[in-house]
Amino acid sequence: MEKELSEMSLRELWERFPIFLVAHKDCWALYYNEIETLLKSRLYECPVERISHIGSTAISQIWAKDIVDVLVEVSGDSDLEDTAKAIEKSGLIRMATEAGRISFNRGYTKNGFTDKVFHVHLRYAGDNDELYFRDYLNEHPQIAGEYETMKLQLWKQFAHNRDAYTNAKTKFVRKWTAEAKKVYAGRY
Numbered sequence: 001m002e003k004e005l006s007e008m009s010l011r012e013l014w015e016r017f018p019i020f021l022v023a024h025k026d027c028w029a030l031y032y033n034e035i036e037t038l039l040k041s042r043l044y045e046c047p048v049e050r051i052s053h054i055g056s057t058a059i060s061q062i063w064a065k066d067i068v069d070v071l072v073e074v075s076g077d078s079d080l081e082d083t084a085k086a087i088e089k090s091g092l093i094r095m096a097t098e099a100g101r102i103s104f105n106r107g108y109t110k111n112g113f114t115d116k117v118f119h120v121h122l123r124y125a126g127d128n129d130e131l132y133f134r135d136y137l138n139e140h141p142q143i144a145g146e147y148e149t150m151k152l153q154l155w156k157q158f159a160h161n162r163d164a165y166t167n168a169k170t171k172f173v174r175k176w177t178a179e180a181k182k183v184y185a186g187r188y
Contacts, residue, residue, distance in 0.1 A: 002110055005093075017108060018159045021063040021151060028057040031068045035106075035118050039072060042090040046083040047075040050188075054121070054130035059137045062148040067107075067117045073125040084122055092120055100124055129177045131188050136180035143176055 008016065032053040039051055055069030056062055074083050084102045088094060092104035100123060107117030121130075137144040150172060158165035 014160045019165055021155050022066050024061045031116050043086050046086055047078040049073045049125040058134045062144050070120045072122045076124045128188050132180035133177045136176055
């Protein structure tokens with residue numbers, strides 16, 4: 001009998017769901033709008049301050065994993081767990097919980113990915129460096145191109161190790177996020 005996803009080790013999940021990149025798709029903006037509408041309808045009683053499209057699918061014209069990332073920010077004085085429960089009732093699966101951060105996904109099955117795959121990141125308002133990075137790359141196509149080139153090189157090397165893939169991008173992301181926070185000080 002085949003294991004449920006919740007019973008699989010991280011290694012088994014990485015094998016089942018390897019990193020793969022695809023050329024930019026215009027439908028990602030539509031998918032984001034779809035999940036944003038769902039979240040707003042389900043989280044109307046929660047202290048949501050902002051819902052945002054983040055990650056590479058929110059950056060114009062670069063290759064990305066075919067997964068739409070969403071950031072949900074709630075007020076700092078709220079109970080993150082209450083909002084997390086409402087997200088779970090919306091059909092998303094909790095993947096990780098750490099201090100001040102909870103992540104969910106939708107679109108993973110025992111048979112692989114569905115047509116639309118989402119990662120939803122729940123955090124307190126202000127824990128949103130991804131917004132600065134997204135904006136900076138959208139406004140600086142040369143830097144976005146460098147990021148895309150790096151991602152394409154790392155893809156094959158770390159196809160079955162998401163942590164190593166993410167870690168290999170960290171220095172670049174931190175550098176340009178810091179620059180963006182100077183340029184866009186106070187934007188978020």
